[in-house]
Amino acid sequence: MTNRKGLDGKGKLAVAIGTLKLKNPVMTASGTFGYGEEYAPYVDLNRLGAIIVKGLSLKPRSGNPGPRIMETPAGMLNAIGLQNIGVKSFIRNKLPYLRQFDTAIIANVYGETIEEYLRVSEILTAAGGVHALEINVSCPNVKRGGVAFGTDPDMVAEVTNGVKDVTDLPVIVKLSPNVTDICVMAKAAEAAGADAVSLINTITGMSVDVEKRIPHLKNITGGLSGPAIKPVALRMVWQVAGRVRIPVIGVGGIMSPRDALEFFIAGARAIQVGTANFVEPRATMRIIDGIGAYMKRHRILDMDNLVGSLRI
Amino acid sequence: MWTGSIIFNNKLGPQHLHMAVRLPSEFVNPSPGQFVMIRPARGGEPLLSRPLSIYQFTRNQDHVILEFLYRIVGQGTELLSRLPSAAEVAMLGPLGNGFRIEKNRSHRILLAGGMGVAPITFLAQRLNDLVVTKAELQICLGAKSCAEIVGVERIKGFQGLMNIVTDDGTIGSCGLVTDLLPDITRGCDPCQTMIYACGPMAMLRTLAEELAPTRIPCQVSIEERMACGLGACLGCAVDVHNRRGRRVKKSLCKDGPVFNIEDICWEQL
Numbered sequence: 001m002t003n004r005k006g007l008d009g010k011g012k013l014a015v016a017i018g019t020l021k022l023k024n025p026v027m028t029a030s031g032t033f034g035y036g037e038e039y040a041p042y043v044d045l046n047r048l049g050a051i052i053v054k055g056l057s058l059k060p061r062s063g064n065p066g067p068r069i070m071e072t073p074a075g076m077l078n079a080i081g082l083q084n085i086g087v088k089s090f091i092r093n094k095l096p097y098l099r100q101f102d103t104a105i106i107a108n109v110y111g112e113t114i115e116e117y118l119r120v121s122e123i124l125t126a127a128g129g130v131h132a133l134e135i136n137v138s139c140p141n142v143k144r145g146g147v148a149f150g151t152d153p154d155m156v157a158e159v160t161n162g163v164k165d166v167t168d169l170p171v172i173v174k175l176s177p178n179v180t181d182i183c184v185m186a187k188a189a190e191a192a193g194a195d196a197v198s199l200i201n202t203i204t205g206m207s208v209d210v211e212k213r214i215p216h217l218k219n220i221t222g223g224l225s226g227p228a229i230k231p232v233a234l235r236m237v238w239q240v241a242g243r244v245r246i247p248v249i250g251v252g253g254i255m256s257p258r259d260a261l262e263f264f265i266a267g268a269r270a271i272q273v274g275t276a277n278f279v280e281p282r283a284t285m286r287i288i289d290g291i292g293a294y295m296k297r298h299r300i301l302d303m304d305n306l307v308g309s310l311r312i
Numbered sequence: 313m314w315t316g317s318i319i320f321n322n323k324l325g326p327q328h329l330h331m332a333v334r335l336p337s338e339f340v341n342p343s344p345g346q347f348v349m350i351r352p353a354r355g356g357e358p359l360l361s362r363p364l365s366i367y368q369f370t371r372n373q374d375h376v377i378l379e380f381l382y383r384i385v386g387q388g389t390e391l392l393s394r395l396p397s398a399a400e401v402a403m404l405g406p407l408g409n410g411f412r413i414e415k416n417r418s419h420r421i422l423l424a425g426g427m428g429v430a431p432i433t434f435l436a437q438r439l440n441d442l443v444v445t446k447a448e449l450q451i452c453l454g455a456k457s458c459a460e461i462v463g464v465e466r467i468k469g470f471q472g473l474m475n476i477v478t479d480d481g482t483i484g485s486c487g488l489v490t491d492l493l494p495d496i497t498r499g500c501d502p503c504q505t506m507i508y509a510c511g512p513m514a515m516l517r518t519l520a521e522e523l524a525p526t527r528i529p530c531q532v533s534i535e536e537r538m539a540c541g542l543g544a545c546l547g548c549a550v551d552v553h554n555r556r557g558r559r560v561k562k563s564l565c566k567d568g569p570v571f572n573i574e575d576i577c578w579e580q581l
Contacts (some may be wrong), residue, residue, distance in 0.1 A: 034544035038566075042313070050490040062551075062561050065580060069537050069547035071358050071388070076539060080546045083561055208408075226359060279351075279359045280313060281404070 012286070014296055015049070015245050015269050015303045020132045020171035022049040022104055022270065025303060026260070028132060028290050029251050029274030030108035030174070031080065032053055033093040037099070042281035046186040047288060049270060050104035054184070055136050057110045058120050060086035064141060070207050070216035075226025075253070077205050079141040079219035082110055088119045088308060092129045104131040106172070109163070118162045132169050135159060135194075137139030138176030138201035140223045150176040153188035160192035170195040172249060177203050177229075177236055186240040198249035198272060199240060199290075200233045216238060226255040226281075228273040234266055241267025246287040255283065257290020264291075267308040314339060314403040315353055319377065321395055328427075328462045329393050331380045331399055332368075332393050339376045341515050342366050344435035345510075345533050345570045347411025348378070349541035352391060353400035362388040363538050363565070365431040366406065367508075369461070378403075381430040381463050408569050411435050417506045420447050421496055423519065425454045425489050425511025428470065432510055432534055433467045440470040447473065450496055454489025454511065457484035465567075490518045502527040509533070509573075513581055521575050530573040534581075541565045551577035 013024035016143075027050040031163045033039055036051045045051065063083025085093070086095045090107070098105050107124045111117035117135065124130045137156055139146030149155045156173065163171050173189040175182055177200035202223025215287040233252025241248045248270030254260050255276045263271050276283035300306050316333035322332055333350075349361035359364055360372050367377035385389050386520045395401065411431075420439055424432035436451055443449045450470030455461040456479045468474055476484025489511065497505075505528035509519055516532050541544040542567030552562045559577055562568065 031538075032544065034542070038540075038544040061544065062559075066547075066549060067537055068549065069539050069545065071537075071539075073361050074357065074359070076360065078539075078547060079547070080549075083546050083549060095527075256434060275359070275539075278545055279355075279361070280402070281540075281542065283313065288498045 012302045013292060017132065017249070017270060020104060020170045023051040024288055025251070025264070026272035026284055026290070027052050027106065027270060027272045028277060028284060029272035030136065032274040035090070036098050037094070039277065043285060045101045045103055048103045048284055049295055050106050050131070050265070051152045052106040052108055052134055052272065053086050053090060055082050055086055055096070055108040055110040055139065056087045056120055056124070057082060058079050058087060058116050060084065060089065061249040067216065067218055070222070072205070072207055072224065073228060074153065074248065075224050075228035077207055077222035077224055078202070079222035081141045081218045081219065082146070082253055084255050087123050092122070095127060095129050100130040105129060106132045106134050108134045108136050108174070109140060109296065110145060114159055114162055116145070117159050118166050119164045122158055124165045125169055128138070130169065132172060133163065133167060134172040134174050134198060135163055136174050138174050140202060141202045141219060142177060147176045147178060150185060151179050155191040155312045156185050160189050160194050164193040167248070172196040172198050174201055175199040176201050177232060182236045183239055183243045188300065190244045192244050194246060196247040196249055196269070197244065198247050198251055200229070200236055200252045203229050203232065220263045225253065226239045227255055230259060234262055236308070238266040241281050254287070255279070257287050257294060260287050260291055262293055264306050265310050267310070269303070269307050313356065314405070316378070316401045316403050318395055318397055318399045318401060320397055321393070324462045325459055327384045328458070328460070329382055329384070331382065331392070333378045333403070335376050335403070336379060337371070337375055340406060341371065342369055342406035343410035344432050344438050346406040346408050346433055348403050348405030349394065349517060349538070350401050350403045351388070351396060353402045358387045358391065360539055361402070361404065361541065362392065363535070363541060365533065365569070366434055367430040368434060368437070380509055381427060383427050404541055409510050409567065410531070411570050413442070414506055415442060417504055419500060419505040421448050421505065421507045422449070422451045423489055423507065423509040424452070425515040426460070428510030428533070429463045429467065432489065432508065433463055435508055436467050436470045436472060443471045444472055449473070451475070452477065452489050452492050452496070454478070454515070456480070463547055474551055476493065488515065488518070490515055490522065493522050495518070497526055500526070502529065506531070517572070517578050517581070520576070520578050531570050532573045533569045533575070534551060534571065534576070535569060536564045538565050551578060551580040553577065
């Protein structure tokens with residue numbers, strides 16, 4: 001893949017995820033940034049390291065019935081159920097808009113079956129203008145697929161292997177925290193050829209309306225995100241970064257530059273901002289600026305000197 | 313995201329408040345039915361902004377003033393209710409699609425239940441300039457009781473015939489705002505009439521059932537929990553029939569909050 005202007009891997013915030021060069025390590029987490037255009041009035045999309053779009057399936061999905069979200073202490077529960085316009089409509093209606101920006105576009109791929117993951121990956125690869133694939137084996141809110149593939153290392157390996165066979169794009173495997181040992185899943189993804197792992201997806205949770213004695217979400221359970229999950233995400237990133245050689249992308253409750261820096265120091269090569277986009281649309285801009293200011297203040301020359309620099 | 317400063321945040325009752333916020337003059341003129349996402353500027357818990365529909369908008373020379381009527385329903389609105397004058401709020405907006413004003417329809421009926429009075433008042437103000445005779449605008453306000461009916465004085469100041477209904481009859485007639493429908497719509501020409509409504513789901517559902525046989529068009533503003541207000545999180549998705557009659561998901565925050573009543577799949581709500 002040829003590097004476009006700005007994706008040249010220069011500049012002190014530049015990072016590489018496999019062959020994918022990013023101008024900075026800040027991405028938008030899938031499902032929290034729509035297809036990018038929703039945030040264009042608020043954010044200079046050119047300044048983002050990467051945009052990861054809402055999870056795409058082969059056919060459009062209408063998602064779960066509402067209520068789908070509920071705010072909880074220091075976070076929120078969601079059970080959207082991967083509502084999306086389908087991969088073909090994405091390529092026709094959303095990708096041309098995204099192509100004009102000087103940022104990496106990463107498509108999040110979801111399937112109910114292995115065949116579906118592979119087909120969606122193939123279609124996205126052929127489309128052009130997508131710079132990497134993030135394989136979603138961790139959505140907790142769907143009946144089939146998603147986390148069903150992410151709790152068994154053999155399944156993680158099978159999906160990863162299959163996708164690697166049908167694409168030449170860098171493949172990121174997004175892991176679920178709802179497992180006994182996330183390192184086992186990360187190792188399985190690495191062994192199957194993944195170029196990177198991103199973690200964590202949401203932690204399965206629940207909330208009850210005590211007056212009505214009903215769950216706040218129609219789906220009963222949902223995925224917890226936001227600052228509440230940050231310590232768990234950070235711990236898992238630190239554990240996985242010590243066990244795999246491929247880049248680890250940290251996700252979970254990052255609201256501020258300081259939160260992002262914790263993840264880098266613990267071993268994340270890049271980070272994703274999710275729930276913070278809902279709280280403040282410009283959160284990513286503030287985080288990019290804050291990381292730059294920190295590097296300057298601490299005279300850190302490049303990301304390599306920051307990533308995994310935890311002193312124990 | 314705008315930073316606004318609270319001019320006043322007055323209690324109208326135990327749960328009801330009237331807030332005015334001063335904002336920079338760059339704030340775009342909102343239309344009735346649009347809303348903002350609002351939270352205290354200093355951040356903290358709860359994290360997410362709350363959607364509030366716009367009650368009144370005033371443009372002055374170097375600033376604008378937005379007013380809201382709201383009720384404390386949970387942690388977010390409770391936090392807003394405690395903000396003093398001069399406190400700063402963070403705000404996104406104006407958001408969503410408001411009420412469509414069709415100038416060629418000469419008869420307009422406005423129905424508000426509970427806090428639905430907020431956007432309905434803003435709409436009444438806008439229609440005030442268009443209405444020629446008093447009979448061309450009918451306004452019906454409903455609430456649980458006298459203590460819960462708010463904003464009457466302002467809406468009374470506009471052109472139009474007023475009806476007030478309360479569940480317990482402590483003010484106005486006793487009953488539900490939808491009880492007035494048969495009388496108000498009797499003899500209405502569906503081509504000349506437009507109903508605008510905002511209120512609790514039960515009220516809007518009844519409205520949908522009763523209006524179906526009359527063929528009188530109606531726009532309703534509905535609500536759902538929201539996280540982003542921008543159409544990104546898909547938290548506020550609602551099932552709507554599209555032009556071909558197929559059921560599709562729409563984002564209440566971006567495609568709504570105002571929809572044609574017959575387009576909404578009421579059995580889903």
